[in-house]
Amino acid sequence: MDLSQIAESIQRDAVSVVFVNVLLQQVGLPVPAVPTLLVAGSLAAGFGQVGAMLAAAVLASVVADWLWYLSGRQFGYRVLSSLCRLSINPASCVTQTEARFMRWGLWSLVVAKFVPGFSTVAPPIAGSLRMPLPGFLLAAGAGAALWAGGAILAGWWLRDELQEALAVMSRQGTTVIVVVAGAVAGWLAWKLWQRYRFEKLAAIPHVTPLELMEALASETPPLLLDLRSAAMVAETGPIAGARAADVEKLLDAVGDWPHERPVVTMCACPADATAVRAARVLNELGFVAVRPLKGGYDAWIAANRPI
Structure with a gap:
């Protein structure tokens, strides 16, 4: 399937695609959502559809955050520790992420979507700290609206440029794949280097x-x-x-x-x-x-x- 076919699939059922994509990303799967939001915004037929996409994105994000909040409230710091073990760089651990949350307070949920690596851990931290659920949902919804709304509106405002870019990428499919693969490989190499550097620093005598x-x-x-x-x-x-x-x-x-x-x-x-x-x-x-x-x-x- 080329990029034009993918764009047609998004346009055909944009609201559902946006909901599923955002939900999968926010529960922790490595599925990028911003590119989908940009393309969906550029394909919107009008502000009515833009609003429907935004509502779907916010709903999916809040549902995922609510599930993480409940897990943090139920299992406490063990959820955070498990999340950090999945990180390529274990130095970004519970203490550091929670310190950031404690420093920013409720605002951390508003900006969490814009901070790589913090979006998934912020809701269970809020749950483990017994943040009141109404305040949590309000802050999580506001953050999701800013994050998803910014991407969708950017796609809407730049729809002509994005459509042209999609057409170029569709004609240069192999080149695009190589560039994307190179970018992913570079990111992975950087993360592995961070892990290697941490392991070198951690090579000090421990006490049993x-x-x-x-x-x-x-x-x-x-x-x-x-x-x-x-x-x-x-x-x-x-x-x-x-x-x-x-x-x-x-x-x-x-x-x-x-x-x-x-x-x-x-x-x-x-x-x-x-x-x-x-x-x-x-x-x-x-x-x-x-x-x-x-x-x-x-x-x-x-x-x-x-x-």
Whole structure:
């Protein structure tokens, strides 16, 4: 099927195509929706159809966000951790995404659609933080309307240029495929490079749960730094003997700690991402013996430590 046939299919049932495409993208599948919105807008017969497309896009987006909100409300931080494990770059973990949400508040749901990687995690964060459902739906709907409406209207206003571009691409089908494949390959290579760079940074000595238990029972126990998110600490409770900290404000948390004492960092992130990052920062601050806990909070729970 060439591009002209695809355009004809969109024009024939534009509202349904927009709804399904947006729904699939917003539930987390790697299906781009903006190109469909642009093409659908350029093929609209009038403002009535533009309005119907926009309504379909907003409805699909809000339905997907509502489902993620319910999952976050039901399962809490575990949903966020699972989402982050699907990321090519595990450094973008729960603590960082939730910190962004806490900083922006309700507005984060309005701008989430415009921030790559944040659109899917914002709704379950809102659910885990018990954001009131009416406010959540209102903010999610406003964000979806701005995002989808901008793309559809851009397609409508630039319909002549887009139709001409589609005609050119249809005639140059092989070239378009090569260019798109090259762009996708470049993006994937960049993401894999980010993962490789993180794995190199993460290649520092870790402490196992058993080693930590033995060290805590010794005469000179290590200092324990809890880097879990504020919402997770509130949900599961603080850890006895640990000091809670924000990775962005480490010096505020450890300013009174002696640099020669051993320090163990703990987080609830895939690949211990935040704990590794904090260990690197503490080393730069002059702490001589800092190690992340291997397996993080899950390993701590498995070791049956009191909370």
